[in-house]
Amino acid sequence: MSAVGARFAAALCLAGIGFIVVPQLIAAAPIEAVMGAVQKIFYFHVPCAIMTFLSTFVAAGGSLAFLFKGSETGDRLALASGELGVLFGACTLVTGPLWGRKAWGVWWQWDARLTSSLLLFLILNGYLLARKYGGPGGRRLAAALALFAAVDVPLVYKSVDIWRTVHPQTTVVRSLDPRMRLPFWSAFALMSLVWGILLALRMRLEHLRWQRGELELLLEDELENHR
Amino acid sequence: MIRPRRVATIVGTVATLAGLGGPALAQVFDKFNESAREEMPATPFVAGAYAFIWVALLAYVFLIARGLRRAEADVAELRRRLDAHGAHPPASAGAPSATGPTSSASPGRR
Numbered sequence: 001m002s003a004v005g006a007r008f009a010a011a012l013c014l015a016g017i018g019f020i021v022v023p024q025l026i027a028a029a030p031i032e033a034v035m036g037a038v039q040k041i042f043y044f045h046v047p048c049a050i051m052t053f054l055s056t057f058v059a060a061g062g063s064l065a066f067l068f069k070g071s072e073t074g075d076r077l078a079l080a081s082g083e084l085g086v087l088f089g090a091c092t093l094v095t096g097p098l099w100g101r102k103a104w105g106v107w108w109q110w111d112a113r114l115t116s117s118l119l120l121f122l123i124l125n126g127y128l129l130a131r132k133y134g135g136p137g138g139r140r141l142a143a144a145l146a147l148f149a150a151v152d153v154p155l156v157y158k159s160v161d162i163w164r165t166v167h168p169q170t171t172v173v174r175s176l177d178p179r180m181r182l183p184f185w186s187a188f189a190l191m192s193l194v195w196g197i198l199l200a201l202r203m204r205l206e207h208l209r210w211q212r213g214e215l216e217l218l219l220e221d222e223l224e225n226h227r
Numbered sequence: 228m229i230r231p232r233r234v235a236t237i238v239g240t241v242a243t244l245a246g247l248g249g250p251a252l253a254q255v256f257d258k259f260n261e262s263a264r265e266e267m268p269a270t271p272f273v274a275g276a277y278a279f280i281w282v283a284l285l286a287y288v289f290l291i292a293r294g295l296r297r298a299e300a301d302v303a304e305l306r307r308r309l310d311a312h313g314a315h316p317p318a319s320a321g322a323p324s325a326t327g328p329t330s331s332a333s334p335g336r337r
Contacts, residue, residue: 037273038273040269040273041277044276087283087284095280098272102272194284198287201291201292208298209298218305218309218314219308219309223312226312
């Protein structure tokens with residue numbers, strides 16, 4: 001097994017252990033006084049939101065490399081990250097309302113945090129749609145959308161501090177009860193690991209698709225030469 | 228002078244408006260009703276949230292794994308056909324290139 005393969009296998013093993021250990025840590029964490037047991041959604045809701053932000057920034061970085069340097073690797077990185085942004089964004093937008101229904105009494109509020117998060121999710125979806133159906137020039141259009149998505153991230157993050165919202169503020173993680181910190185940071189580490197594994201797999205897939213395209217062209221040329 | 232017909236119209240209008248507005252207000256207040264909130268168990272919400280995350284991640288892993296299997300099989304088949312034609316694909320076929328076409332650039336290939 002190559003060094004890369006060994007590292008990948010080790011990451012998979014670690015993620016497997018995480019999927020067993022982290023839920024137990026969360027179950028053992030103390031029940032929050034005001035919201036009760038539903039607050040346990042927090043342990044995966046927040047890491048999912050952070051992974052959405054990370055995906056968006058990586059997609060924007062890759063898009064910048066593609067737009068200004070013509071980097072195909074940057075483009076592939078942007079596509080892989082964009083997809084992960086949609087995946088983790090969907091997890092955030094589904095788990096949030098489930099928590100909100102119990103904690104606030106409503107599934108959804110059109111407040112600044114929720115609305116800007118939905119906007120980010122829609123921009124990331126727009127990125128993927130522009131790539132898939134944008135035709136010639138679609139990749140450049142999508143890259144520009146990824147930059148817009150990155151601009152939205154600080155707005156999403158600071159929205160709870162700037163405007164009055166029902167959503168908890170950014171200080172909630174810093175002011176966490178010490179007994180809640182281990183489950184939270186364990187869940188965060190697990191999500192980061194899963195994000196890294198998925199990114200590597202998705203990049204590999206896009207690389208193979210590119211390779212297939214190259215080989216198809218070579219074969220067409222070869223068949224033309226034989227005629 | 229009080230006209231009974233006008234009074235009846237006003238009373239009727241107020242009653243209609245109250246009838247329309249009442250349920251709407253009740254719906255709004257009901258969402259923040261403390262007693263209703265306390266009665267809701269947390270387990271279905273927590274279980275639903277965790278289940279969604281795991282299902283979404285597993286579905287994504289499944290889709291990527293399927294795509295990888297297909298792409299690897301296609302690449303192997305193309306290489307075999309090129310070898311059969313006596314053409315040797317350069318080792319760089321598959322290496323990142325700034326000029327080479329990509330599957331992303333040609334949606335028809337995806």
